[in-house]
Amino acid sequence: MKERLQQIVSVVGSIENVTIIEPFTIDNTTVKGSLEVTVGDRKENFTVFIERPYPAQFHNMETIRFLNKDLIIYDHVNADGSICIHTSHHPSLMEKLHIDIASLKAWMQKYLIDQSADSHYEHVITPMVAVSGIRQVMLFTDLNHVFKPGDHGTINYSLLAEGKVKGIRTATYILQSIKVKGEDVECKWNKGYKALHPHQGMFVFLEGPPVKNKRFMVEDWDDLNGVLPQDFVDLLAATERSLRQQNYLKISVLLGYPISDNEIHWQLINVEKGNFPVFVDKIAGARTIHITRLKKQQILWGDTKNCSYEYFFGRGLLDSKLTDSKILIIGIGAIGSMVAQTLCRGGCKKIDLVDYDAKEPGNVCRSEYQFSTGVNDKVDELRVQLNDISPFIETAGNVMITDGVKFLWEDLDGQKFFREYFNGYDLVIDCTADNDLAHLIDRLELDANVVNLSITNHAQELICAVNPNLYMSLVHVLKLLNKEVEEDLYNPTGCWNPTFRAGYNDISVLVQYAIKQINLTLMSAKPLRSFYLSASEGNDFQIKSITF
Amino acid sequence: MATDRSKHLNDVLTTHKISKEQALLDKHKSKRDDIVTALNEEYGTDIYSPFNSGSYAKNTAVNKKFDFDLMAPFKRNAFSTLKEMYESVYDFLNEKYQGTAYVRRQKVSIGIEFYADGDGHVIKIDVVPGRELNKDQYPEDRKLNLYVYSQFGKIAEGSDYIRTNVSAQVSNIRDNANRNDLRKIIRLLKVWKIHNNKVPKSFFIELIVIKAFDKKNVSGSLWDMLKIVLEYIRDNVKTVSLSDPGNTGNEVADSLSDWDKTVMSDDMANIVKRVDENSDNIKLYFPLNDKFPLNDQKNSYGGGGFSVPPVTRFG
Amino acid sequence: MILINRELDLTINIDDALMSSIETVGREHYPKEFGGILIGYYMEGQQQVIITGTLLPDDYRSSPSSFERGDKGLKERLKAVYEEEKPKIYVGEWHTHPNAAPIPSYTDLNALKEIVASDAVSIDHPIMLILGLDRKKCKPAFYVYMNKRTYSYENI
Structure with missing residues (x-):
């Protein structure tokens, strides 16, 4: 500790325009002293406290404080008279002292001498008190x-x-x-x-x-x-x-x-x-x-x-063409639930969900569901989650529509009904991996933007097909990738719902990439195009994007 | 499995031959004749002979989503204004075909879309009314003024008429398009436009393909030629000038917005890149018309002998 | 009733009475799955199949979401119908989907693949009838296996 004190004294004493006016001493683990700092014609005294972790920061705060209660009326001075400085990291005590005192001088120049005003609003400092603890x-x-x-x-x-x-x-x-x-x-x-x-x-x-x-x-x-x-x-x-x-x-x-x-x-x-x-x-x-x-x-x-x-959403927002859209997500398994959460956290305000299925424990490991809620309709559970995330999202759910499309297709009014239903949205995202459904939705020739997201087995590729010509593009890419008949699917029990093998990390890296690409396209005001992402199998993971 | 790009493109042209839709074509011709007769009866000496002016006349039609354009040239004194001409033809056609077709005002034409007939065929004919510039001048110069209808009013849309020579447009493209290769490329780009719901008008495509043939040495296999044209469009669509053969003062390139031109350039770039990379991708951009499969092989249940199926599990 | 797939231009004829007896059998096993094989013959040109009957399995295993048809005694019974005056052959399969849509599952598709691959089967494109059953309704749907996938039929 003595060495530390000597080191501080010798460094501070060597800095230009800085005079030690009250010698540095150690009180417990804190080093304390007073300095006179000169910038131009201006001289100010500061009491200095240097805490034990210095030169490291502690809880994101500097561990050196320069205090002068008389300066409280100037900008960036805290209630206790400490000057608010944020400086860059340095592991050496000597270098860090130089940096921090330079920063104090810069504060004196800017806010004390020039009295420049900041362009952003600084909230007033309010002393907060707990009531009954x-x-x-x-x-x-x-x-x-x-x-x-x-x-x-x-x-x-x-x-x-x-x-x-x-x-x-x-x-x-x-x-x-x-x-x-x-x-x-x-x-x-x-x-x-x-x-x-x-x-x-x-x-x-x-x-x-x-x-x-x-x-x-x-x-x-x-x-x-x-x-x-x-x-x-x-x-x-x-x-x-x-x-x-x-x-x-x-x-x-x-x-x-x-x-x-x-x-x-x-x-x-x-x-x-x-x-x-x-x-x-x-x-x-x-x-x-x-x-x-x-x-x-x-x-x-x-x-x-x-x-x-x-x-x-100040720290990050998707493009307004997404956030202002009325969005329908069909199929909220692994892909759909990730898409829904990402859009929700990205600031989307209206997301409706369609899935006939119930969430089971086996879904949790690779989708945005929780174990704690047990077995539940996916639609209801995801709605609760989206609502938990954002107080600005409105959601609705439907468990019937996908079955309905197939059962009522031959019905003349059926097609008309579904066309109107889907056209009630600006964007329909089909994550069902149900190519029969993709075919029928494509045949409706919707005005709404339709995006079909699916993943091939082992999450080797993610296919994003968009309308017009969605189904044809989808089938084309599947053919290209030689994925017409899937082998080695995961059959839990009963074989009703064979599904591709891939984990949360495998899927979400591709889903996020795809949403990024869609968002960028919308930002540049260009039309959406079908594309697929191909994950490399080598040691260095890579994603290649091929746009049509 | 690799695809022979040029063979595939030839197959695309074969399955999109207008002759494959002979019945539909005949129905269009017959409806067109009805309309010509009706216009002649209604307007008598106020009208010159109506003539075909669309892709069928230009010999660049494909058998998907095709329609007929019928030019109706009127005499100078038939109407005091172009708007009056346009509205008169609209009223007449609307009255005549009420109950059998949707009749609607379009940009320079009146669209007639007949209700589907027993075969499910839909006949579409656009009638374009035009008026000669000066009395009795049309037989000599073939020039006409077209009325530009706008539901947003003329201030939003600019001028309310177009002066052009539709006959010159037709013969320019027909004569050029008689160069066999050029016609093929135009048809292929129309197939691309139709199957992929693209924005550029056929007229724009026709002119820019002619321009590409003028500027570049378009030769080699069918894919080689198509690729040269795609690359020309990719590199030049944003800046190219396409003057209307019917009136050199009209800039047809202006019919496509800068934004749409950028999209078209991107489209061309993607096609060339993807098809070069994997020949199978050509099928996505230039698909066969599956209504007319190349080999008319019939499907059958096949086999038919004595069988004993194994133990089988269903889900 | 007559069914058609217009894309393939293939048709199926099946007696309404046979359809309702198949439904009755399926319902007896509800809410478990059940099924059997379809027998009949092809018309000339092999674009039309006439389904004349069903043979129910002597051995089987079933649950609400699966059904395994055995083959005990099947060969003898198929031989018998093949030796009738108008020979009938194996043309396909039927099974029920209790409380679910009559849409082929992955397992169903695999089943058809294996049937066609079997040495003892000489037909290339078996028919598959699925009955979507619930307490009140029965939705039948016919499929044919071709090009590694199933094609569905519509009623005429």
């Missing part, structure tokens, strides 16, 4: 309403789930609706989430976030006197009175404000029963005036997350 998180979406400062009223929200974060119980809620001037403005969740049991809370909308030092949320109700509209303060007091007889722990209050021309943010405040931050102030005069005011009392801030479609 439970941390609260409220998820919300964009609301189709223009709120005005001073607006207030009631909200509906629902409990989504309860969990634990680092040992602290955490309750996640979703905002359902906000009642403003008699109108119910709803969050854009799908039907399943909208049906969750509602609880009532309150909201108030402000001009901007109530902050001190530019970016730090106020921590005391007293700071909100004169900030919250008096109507709302009165409403708080009235609410406490009206709920006196009720049994409840706390009520949720959302505090909203605009963060750009077209986006608003909401913060959550919890108000505990018996601890409302209001009192009646008497102002003496010719006549005594009674006015409800906010107490000096800590604000119990909760956590919120904007879960609008754009944020939810």
